[in-house]
Amino acid sequence: MSARRDFAANQQALDAALGDLSRYLHARRDGVTPLPKTWQRTPPALERVAQRLGLSRFEQEILLLAAGAELDTTLQQVLTQLHGDAQKPWPTFALALATLPEPDWAAITPVARLRRWQLLQPAGSGSALQARLVLDEAVLHWVAGVSYPEPRLEPWITPQSVPNAQVADAALDTLGARWQTAASLGSAPVARFEDADGEALVLQLAGQLDLRLYRLQPDLLPNNHAELDALARLWEREALLRNAVLWVELDHPEPGQATRLSHWLDELQGLVVVTGEGTLTLRRTQIPIEWHGADAGSRHLHWQAELGAEAMGHLNGRLGHIAEQFQLPASAIGRIAREWQGTSARDPDALWQACRSEARHDLDQLAERVQSSATWDDLILPHATLVTLRTLAAQVRQRTTVYREWGFAQRGGRGLSISALFAGTSGTGKTLAAEVLANTLQLDLYRIDLAGLVSKYIGETEKNLARVFAVAERSGAILLFDEADALFGKRSEVRDSHDRYANLEVSYLLQRIETYRGLAILTTNLKQSIDTAFQRRLRFIVQFPFPDTEARSAIWSRVFPLHAPLQQIDVSKLARLSLSGGHIRNLALNAAFLAADEHTAIGMRHLRVAAEAEFAKLEKPLPVADVGDWA
Known part of the structure; x- marks a missing residue:
């Protein structure tokens, strides 16, 4: 209902503005002095277009004039009278410069906003000043209060659905601030999402900064320079009108393709984010952004959003510890949450272990993981x-x-x-x-x-x-x-x-x-x-002190597993040897192999042979007095 009311209100304002314009042009035709004031009522949709595209008052009036030539029969009649030709119910640049207040010659040049972004174009042969001004169909609909994604972009650039932002991330807010303070859209830095979870980061960015998101597939870009330029101008207009960001997804582009894309992005007036594998050589500043789970508070909120209230009840307050411990990207949090919710037990320890397994992958390539069951x-x-x-x-x-x-x-x-x-x-x-x-x-x-x-x-x-x-x-x-x-x-x-x-x-x-x-x-x-x-x-x-006799006795008492077959083992005799816990464990293990090779239980005889080898490794003499009574 709100959209319908807005459309109706815009239509009413547009009709009033076109009526004001018709009366103003009548006065100019009749040479009435003093001229009535320029109309004060601007249709809300035209005002939004002007604000987003940075149009001057004169440029707004040209758009309104061109829209009126399409929508208002009274204004068409006025235009034919101004031309003195019943076959010309349309505006021209020459007519706009001659009749509208505060005319600006720079506004009608090919590089100015009106023509750069294809808002309207001179049609037909002859001078651009005398040619018929044709308002772009999509722009006409914008002025009338109806907006939609530009269909002519679809072969190359397609809109993407963006989820509601549920987690705030400081790194993305910082990027948004850099974009807002850039001298121009053409100098706004290109955000390079280097995380493997680039897609989730881009969606997070669009949701957090309230941007519409469009996806470009670089391999579909046209090779022709004129087509590339036209695509850039059309995209710039779409991005400004719809407050959108361009998402460029790389997939190891060929050198020629990467060069063409780099040149195109350098000339583009708009916000750009890049994901995927590949190198772009840009004059524009590139900012690498890695999420890695933002901060613990943000990750906690993201987990809550993914799990939902019902699943949260199974975690017994452990979610904060999980969010603090594991810096997982958004997509991993979502995937693990879905997999865990699909289990019948919903065990908090299982969720912890899933996060632990996910987070270790890259570190396994850089260091040795030590498996442990020690207590x-x-x-x-x-x-x-x-x-x-x-x-x-x-x-x-x-x-x-x-x-x-x-x-x-x-x-x-x-x-x-x-x-x-x-x-x-x-x-x-x-x-x-x-x-x-x-x-x-x-x-x-x-x-x-x-x-x-x-x-x-x-x-x-x-x-x-x-x-x-x-x-x-x-x-x-x-x-x-x-x-x-x-x-x-x-x-x-x-x-x-x-x-x-x-x-x-x-x-x-x-x-x-x-x-x-x-x-x-x-x-x-x-x-x-x-x-x-x-x-x-x-x-x-x-x-960690060197163990005394009492400590060595305790170590010897626990060094043999429950299932290890033992003969008469005298712990007090074993504790005489001045060895640390690590060497005691080595000695016991070597003795076990000696006994296993003889198909017998571990005895003091095997331990003495193992002790001789252990002391030899330490380059120390085995104290005969300590082992002389070992059978």
Whole structure:
């Protein structure tokens, strides 16, 4: 009903404006002085067209004159009288310049708005000034209050349906602000959506900024320059009238096609977004945009919109933690939500695992994922060390509550990362503790090989680290930097450029660890080799002491699986060997293989042979006094 009322109101205003124009032209014909004032009533539809296209008052009056020649018989009669020819019931540029107030010669040139955007064109042969002005059919309908997508664009550019924006994204708002402040539409930056989820991002952009969306298939662009130019002019008019953005979808275009498209976009007056694979060489600024799930609040809203109220009831308040943990793109959130809703159980843990699996793909290419089933019972550590580790796990688990719900994140981003240094000799349980944390928190654990990331070429180490952290941010995985003292040792006194650059690499990694929203763990065998200034910037420092006899007894008591066949095993004798937990596990495993090869149960004899091999590996003599009574 509202649209019908608007149409009726516009028709009434248009009739009144054409009546005013007829009377004004009558007065000009009759030479009445003083001339009546220019009509004050502008039809709402014509006003919208003028506003969106930036038309001057004179250009508006030409459009109204051309529309009246099509719609109003009284105005047609006036035009024939002005021409002095009953066969010419139409306007011309010459007549408009001679009769309308405030004439502007620049407005009738081929490069001005009226003709550039094909609002009207001189028809017939002869001078453009004397030729009949023909109003474009679609523009006539616009002025009359009826709008629709331009059908002549359809072979190349087609309108797309845009969902209602349910999630606000700061990156897209920033892009919208850049577009609004651009000096001209031709200088507005081209948005390049580099995320694999480009389609969802474009739809999100259009919905959020309230833009109509049209899709261009570059392979269908005409080769002829004149046709390309005409298509550009027609699209510019459509984009302005309908407040639209052009979506260019690339699919590895051929070099010639990419060059033609680049030239066309450079000359285009309008907003452009690009997705897909391929390179465009543009004079216009290109802005790369990656969503990666926006912020946690936006992702939470998106999850709520996708799941609906009924499904939300099955999550027991865990959705905030999921939104905080996994930086998934919009399409992935929608797909996972639909798949999870299709399950009968609707288990919150299943949704968590689905997100975890989705978020890990890219990181698998850059680091080693450590599979873990270790639990707290597997850790034989002093009480104080276990308390620290459980506190660390609690901070990772509750950071959504503390940072978001309680507002600590609003105080600033510094100090919000969770980082730890695990210090202790080899085999004391540092990596095992990281595995326990990952299994407890249901997060992926990735071992980062610093030796593989550090490069002798200046700047390459930072690039390698940046790539790892950028990808890891999506899943919030636990990052384990093993033997970090190789890079994080006491920063050297600067003697040359290499020393200076090594210090820059350390500073860069410190910065990235401090801003990483997941848990970053660094391990070292020599805590004293780590710069104290660096240690102060870590939230936790966890000591892993060498196990004493009591701890070694506990480790030996748990090292053999329930189904492993055992002979008479004397744990007190085994605990005499001064070995760390890691070496004890190696020794027990080697003894198991010896027994299996003999088709017998594991006994002290097998353990002694394995102990000799383990000590040889450590380049230490096996203490005969400790194993002399092993049968």
